[in-house]
Amino acid sequence: MIKFNSISDALHYRKKCPICLSELLFYNRANEISIIDNSIFIEYFYLNHMIYESDICVNILNNKIESFNGKASESLSFIGDSDRINSSLSIECHECGQYDYVVKLYLNNNSVEAVLNSESITFNDDPFKDTYQIYNLYPTKETQVIQFSTNKEDRFSSLPLIKLDIENLEHTINRIKKLLIFS
């Protein structure tokens, strides 16, 4: 499990798309997060299993919570460690759309932990052969593969976690192909 030292590190875990080499960008899917300079503002927040519509501001360089609903972080002492921020960061390739990763944010005292949750890549080594959509789910240590075939039904498989070798995707896909034969 990759735990990042800071949200800033998480945002730069990978800089370029492994497929098309375009720059990866943070994508604000639900419009609930904004990043301004070195601060990230997160709109929704779980507190003691009740949902409050709130706004926390976290410094992305040291992950410290700077304010909660506009109040200074001293007012945060009542927040339990088990409370969870209902947010994740999705960093994606906006050019080819074939790669993305997702970082989950968790509360830890008055700071936020950023943990790599998943990574997804769509890989095709030959336009006339099968396409593989590989989804690495790190909390459950699982690699899910969807094989889109040109001449057979699409196939879904779940394998033990396989490390994505971004520098050598052929190596990763060959390993997956071998494991799929026996799954």
Ligand SMILES: [Zn+2]
């Ligand atoms: Zn791309």
